[in-house]
Amino acid sequence: MTITMTHSGVMPATTRIAGGLLALALGAFFIWGAGFAHAAALHDTAHDVRHAFGFPCH
Amino acid sequence: MVVRYLLATLVAGLFVGVVMTPVQYAGVIPLILHAEVYEQGGDAGPPEHAAGLVAPAEAAERAAPQGVRPIPVHATAAAPANDEARANANLFASRLIGTLSANIVTGCGFALMLAAVALLAGRRITFANGAFWGLAGFACVALAPALGLPPELPAMPVADLTARQIWWVATALLTAAGLYGLVLRQETVAKIAGIALLFAPHLVAVPRPADLSSPIPPTLAAEFAVASLATGAVFWVLLGLALGALMDRFGSELT
Numbered sequence: 001m002t003i004t005m006t007h008s009g010v011m012p013a014t015t016r017i018a019g020g021l022l023a024l025a026l027g028a029f030f031i032w033g034a035g036f037a038h039a040a041a042l043h044d045t046a047h048d049v050r051h052a053f054g055f056p057c058h
Numbered sequence: 059m060v061v062r063y064l065l066a067t068l069v070a071g072l073f074v075g076v077v078m079t080p081v082q083y084a085g086v087i088p089l090i091l092h093a094e095v096y097e098q099g100g101d102a103g104p105p106e107h108a109a110g111l112v113a114p115a116e117a118a119e120r121a122a123p124q125g126v127r128p129i130p131v132h133a134t135a136a137a138p139a140n141d142e143a144r145a146n147a148n149l150f151a152s153r154l155i156g157t158l159s160a161n162i163v164t165g166c167g168f169a170l171m172l173a174a175v176a177l178l179a180g181r182r183i184t185f186a187n188g189a190f191w192g193l194a195g196f197a198c199v200a201l202a203p204a205l206g207l208p209p210e211l212p213a214m215p216v217a218d219l220t221a222r223q224i225w226w227v228a229t230a231l232l233t234a235a236g237l238y239g240l241v242l243r244q245e246t247v248a249k250i251a252g253i254a255l256l257f258a259p260h261l262v263a264v265p266r267p268a269d270l271s272s273p274i275p276p277t278l279a280a281e282f283a284v285a286s287l288a289t290g291a292v293f294w295v296l297l298g299l300a301l302g303a304l305m306d307r308f309g310s311e312l313t
Contacts, residue, residue: 011059011060015059015060016060016177016178016180017177017178018060019060019063019064019174019177020174020175020177020178021174021178022064022174023064023067023170023171023173023174023177024170024171024174024175024178026167026170027166027167027168027169027170027171027172027174028167028171029167030163030164030166030167030170031164031167031168031171033163033167034160034163034164034167035164036223036227038219040147041147041148041149042149043147044146044147044148044149044156045147045148045149045150045156045159045160046156046157046160046163046164047148047156048082048086048087048090048153048156048157048160049082049157049160049161049164050160051086051090051209051210051211051212051282051286052082052086052087052090052209052286052289052290053164053199053200053209053286053290053293054200054203054204054207054208054209054210054286054287054290055226056207056210056216056219056222056223056226057210057212057216057219058212058216058219
């Protein structure tokens, strides 16, 4: 198993969870904007990327 | 600490987003441009031109045989509102810049989500295991959704967009949860539940178009599906490795 078990010793658990949730929300927002938003401007700008990544398009 | 972790994540996403742009121009974008010729009802030329090994400039030229600039305007049966050509609403003057910026946003978005999962699971992404983290991401948002909704070209027949997006997101989330149970948890029950979650989305009916007739040649569609998955795999392995390298570099200060 290459995935090593490394529990965070330095970072407090609350910081870790809060940071993780923040990163998850921000990442999801980016992906929604680039890959899923129906707005014409976002669709047309990201058109080739949406197709390349296999996001559902038009 | 957590701020530096997130900044390192954004650097990885930025780097991979920039690197992926020429990779896409070498692999998938010539096929998209080729498909747009069929979308606009044009003749795309002899069949050998369907090959993917086409220089981007040549493909762009071919995509505009009568001097028509290829713009992402779609006329599909699923979206009758788009039947009439509308102006291209690209935020940037150049299609290349639009693609580059969308790649950077997508790279940062997926980097943040992958790093978030590692953070929440209490695991560290390293250069040594980065490729596996990346491949897990590939499985969740490329491979598993592609089993039901293969990467599609413009003008291919499609079902309702929102229905497909819901199935796609649900499949990605269930696959991620399944991989978490199968790989990161030690309990037998979690591993069995993980396997069940991996299969679950594929037992639900995928939104499919009622009419499968398409102006796109099947060989072009097949070539694109493979090129898209291969490009996605490159993206995810690079992203995992880049995240791992940055976490190794700043690791002692991060977790």
